[in-house]
Amino acid sequence: MRPLFSSSSVFFSFIAHKLLYLFQCRVCCFEQREEMTNQNVVVSDEESAIITLTLTNSSLFSPAVTKPVAIPGGYVTISRKKLLNKLGGGGGEGTKINAWVDSMRASSPTRKSAPALTLSSETEDQKSWILHHPSALSMFVEIMNASKGKQIVMFLDYDGTLSPIVEDPDRAFMSKEMRETVRDVAKYFPTAVVSGRCRDKVYSFIGLSELYYAGSHGMDIKGPTTGHKYKKGNQSVLCQPAREFLPMINEVYKALLEETKSIPGATVENNKFCISVHFRCVDEKKWDALAEQVRSVLKDYPKLRLTQGRKVLEVRPTIKWDKGKALEFLLKSLGYANSSNVFPIFIGDDRTDEDGFKVLRKRGQGIGILVSKVPKETNASYSLQEPSEVMYFLQRLVEWKRSLLSRH
Numbered sequence: 001m002r003p004l005f006s007s008s009s010v011f012f013s014f015i016a017h018k019l020l021y022l023f024q025c026r027v028c029c030f031e032q033r034e035e036m037t038n039q040n041v042v043v044s045d046e047e048s049a050i051i052t053l054t055l056t057n058s059s060l061f062s063p064a065v066t067k068p069v070a071i072p073g074g075y076v077t078i079s080r081k082k083l084l085n086k087l088g089g090g091g092g093e094g095t096k097i098n099a100w101v102d103s104m105r106a107s108s109p110t111r112k113s114a115p116a117l118t119l120s121s122e123t124e125d126q127k128s129w130i131l132h133h134p135s136a137l138s139m140f141v142e143i144m145n146a147s148k149g150k151q152i153v154m155f156l157d158y159d160g161t162l163s164p165i166v167e168d169p170d171r172a173f174m175s176k177e178m179r180e181t182v183r184d185v186a187k188y189f190p191t192a193v194v195s196g197r198c199r200d201k202v203y204s205f206i207g208l209s210e211l212y213y214a215g216s217h218g219m220d221i222k223g224p225t226t227g228h229k230y231k232k233g234n235q236s237v238l239c240q241p242a243r244e245f246l247p248m249i250n251e252v253y254k255a256l257l258e259e260t261k262s263i264p265g266a267t268v269e270n271n272k273f274c275i276s277v278h279f280r281c282v283d284e285k286k287w288d289a290l291a292e293q294v295r296s297v298l299k300d301y302p303k304l305r306l307t308q309g310r311k312v313l314e315v316r317p318t319i320k321w322d323k324g325k326a327l328e329f330l331l332k333s334l335g336y337a338n339s340s341n342v343f344p345i346f347i348g349d350d351r352t353d354e355d356g357f358k359v360l361r362k363r364g365q366g367i368g369i370l371v372s373k374v375p376k377e378t379n380a381s382y383s384l385q386e387p388s389e390v391m392y393f394l395q396r397l398v399e400w401k402r403s404l405l406s407r408h
């Protein structure tokens with residue numbers, strides 16, 4: 001079959017480029033290490049059928065290439081789940097918040113304090129993780145084969161997936177090339193961006209009216225305003241399950257702004273149905289104090305809970321709604337509630353994306369792809385290392401679809 005061969009040569013030229021980049025960048029790029037998070041390596045026995053293939057052709061992706069110059073902090077043993085439980089219970093006590101701050105600290109090591117982990121154990125972790133979460137690029141042909149005869153529906157996270165993670169969340173712009181790529185994807189497949197951010201903010205970054213937008217972790221969903229292919233009548237707001245929380249969220253937003261203004265670098269972002277308190281630009285010595293301030297505001301609001309992201313604490317309504325629910329809602333809106341003819345692809349990089357991955361696992365449909373350079377516990381089946389690989393994957397998807405259409 002033609003596609004296998006031609007696509008793999010494209011793939012390998014991409015890898016060659018990638019390798020150069022890695023060698024040049026690994027040494028100087030501190031930011032990469034900063035994003036390491038404290039995950040344990042998960043070892044599952046699924047997908048063993050495809051592992052042999054991966055091994056054969058993805059040795060280029062293996063740890064020999066990406067082995068770190070300094071060690072990225074190792075893997076902290078505090079489980080996130082425990083941590084979240086602690087944080088979730090209406091604020092918890094100060095000591096519990098401190099545990100979270102400790103874990104955040106441990107996950108963002110500086111060069112001098114980095115512990116000396118042996119290289120081989122790092123390598124083993126990566127190898128084993130890549131085995132269980134192979135690159136969606138190296139498995140492209142197999143993934144497309146699995147989608148045969150089904151409607152692909154694309155779900156994309158924004159920060160860290162379509163755009164790089166940056167210091168200032170207001171400047172998390174996506175590249176022009178990425179925008180063109182997403183536009184192309186939306187020509188062929190229903191496409192939704194599912195983000196923790198406020199829907200309007202995400203829209204202002206992307207600016208494509210042909211997409212579905214699910215902001216505030218899916219609590220605020222709107223359909224495309226142009227492009228008639230997939231829409232069914234009313235394209236205004238589709239779903240806002242937490243509407244009643246709006247006044248409370250605004251109140252807490254103001255309180256957090258007031259409370260945290262004494263801490264340099266702390267930013268509070270109003271995402272409409274949730275609030276983000278960013279630690280990214282705050283001196284590490286002040287993290288405890290900031291977390292304590294957030295806790296003290298939240299203790300008066302038992303209907304709101306705290307969750308943790310990459311250097312961010314998020315305040316959300318306690319309703320049972322997340323990116324996974326948004327995914328189900330959107331599939332239903334598209335007419336695929338109980339259909340076996342749909343192949344959803346969910347790509348994301350953070351904890352909140354796990355809800356999406358989990359729904360796909362439960363449905364036994366489609367695939368989840370985690371964007372990460374380092375092993376992380378995840379329910380995604382595949383991995384991509386960074387936004388540029390996401391773009392490359394999406395471009396191949398578009399090429400694949402075009403070549404399929406041109407044959408008919």
Ligand SMILES: *[C@@H]1O[C@H](CO)[C@@H](O)[C@H](O)[C@H]1NC(C)=O
Nearest residue numbers: 141142143144145146147148
């Ligand atoms: C393609 O998918 C079919 C089932 O959908 C499977 O039987 C077959 O082995 C797959 N082929 C490859 C090359 O993965």
Ligand SMILES: *[C@@H]1O[C@H](CO)[C@@H](O)[C@H](O)[C@H]1NC(C)=O
Nearest residue numbers: 232233234235236237238239
């Ligand atoms: C679209 O939906 C909104 C809110 O659900 C409703 O107010 C409006 O009347 C609907 N418009 C049409 C044309 O159905």
Ligand SMILES: *[C@@H]1O[C@H](CO)[C@@H](O)[C@H](O)[C@H]1NC(C)=O
Nearest residue numbers: 331332333335336337338339
């Ligand atoms: C989907 O299945 C559920 C339960 O199996 C059922 O309650 C629901 O009505 C079905 N929805 C559609 C649109 O067929």
Ligand SMILES: *[C@@H]1O[C@H](CO)[C@@H](O)[C@H](O)[C@H]1NC(C)=O
Nearest residue numbers: 081354355358376377378379
């Ligand atoms: C993956 O799913 C299982 C089962 O739902 C869950 O226990 C586990 O915490 C999930 N892992 C992550 C990283 O969310």
Ligand SMILES: CC(=O)N[C@H]1CO[C@H](CO)[C@@H](O)[C@@H]1O
Nearest residue numbers: 008009012052053054056057
């Ligand atoms: C299993 C598999 O796809 N093997 C391929 C790996 O890459 C080499 C070089 O491109 C191919 O010759 C193999 O067929």
Ligand SMILES: [Mg+2]
Nearest residue numbers: 157159160350
């Ligand atoms: Mg993200």
